[in-house]
Amino acid sequence: DGGITQSPKYLFRKEGQNVTLSCEQNLNHDAMYWYRQDPGQGLRLIYYSQIVNDFQKGDIAEGYSVSREKKESFPLTVTSAQKNPTAFYLCASSPGQGRQPQHFGDGTRLSIL
Amino acid sequence: QQQVKQSPQSLIVQKGGISIINCAYENTAFDYFPWYQQFPGKGPALLIAIRPDVSEKKEGRFTISFNKSAKQFSLHIMDSQPGDSATYFCAAGDTDKLIFGTGTRLQVFP
Numbered sequence: 001d002g003g004i005t006q007s008p009k010y011l012f013r014k015e016g017q018n019v020t021l022s023c024e025q026n027l028n029h030d031a032m033y034w035y036r037q038d039p040g041q042g043l044r045l046i047y048y049s050q051i052v053n054d055f056q057k058g059d060i061a062e063g064y065s066v067s068r069e070k071k072e073s074f075p076l077t078v079t080s081a082q083k084n085p086t087a088f089y090l091c092a093s094s095p096g097q098g099r100q101p102q103h104f105g106d107g108t109r110l111s112i113l
Numbered sequence: 114q115q116q117v118k119q120s121p122q123s124l125i126v127q128k129g130g131i132s133i134i135n136c137a138y139e140n141t142a143f144d145y146f147p148w149y150q151q152f153p154g155k156g157p158a159l160l161i162a163i164r165p166d167v168s169e170k171k172e173g174r175f176t177i178s179f180n181k182s183a184k185q186f187s188l189h190i191m192d193s194q195p196g197d198s199a200t201y202f203c204a205a206g207d208t209d210k211l212i213f214g215t216g217t218r219l220q221v222f223p
Contacts (some may be wrong), residue, residue, distance in 0.1 A: 033210070040122070042202060042215040058210070090156050099145035099206045104156030
């Protein structure tokens with residue numbers, strides 16, 4: 001079955017530590033996205049990529065970094081500069097740019113120890 | 114201008130009733146309006162979507178109504194069922210990305 005796989009499902013971060021969230025898709029989609037979900041705030045865009053080796057900042061990119069070395073993979077690193085990282089992180093992909101249905105993974109919940 | 118405002122924040126409906134969720138946008142460059150359904154611990158899933166060349170789209174019990182002049186669109190769930198209990202997000206798309214509303218938590222009681 002085609003889909004998006006996010007791992008791990010739960011992740012704990014110590015103060016001052018960088019952590020990387022994995023996102024892999026086998027839908028052959030060109031575009032991939034990372035969102036942060038907090039209660040009552042909906043989904044906020046962190047980064048997005050429309051093609052390999054290229055990505056753009058979303059609305060809340062500070063404290064995060066990404067790479068897009070392969071079409072299938074779009075990992076997100078939450079750096080120590082992100083002072084409030086506790087959230088539910090969602091990865092999505094779509095066949096093309098914005099006017100396309102986005103398919104989501106089942107998320108990674110990040111908590112601070 | 115990039116915001117999508119969604120209301121209500123929460124909604125309680127009796128089984129068999131109609132659930133209505135409203136969204137409004139300001140950016141006239143938006144031309145793709147999807148609705149997503151999310152169950153706890155899962156990612157959102159596309160429910161239904163509309164483009165601004167039509168005023169209404171129906172798929173089963175789910176209908177999107179779109180008012181281009183008012184820059185508003187809404188989701189109607191007819192004959193609401195307990196299995197519809199979830200969080201619903203509207204969104205608006207332009208050339209690059211989707212902007213999501215803040216979500217509506219729907220509870221349908223038997």
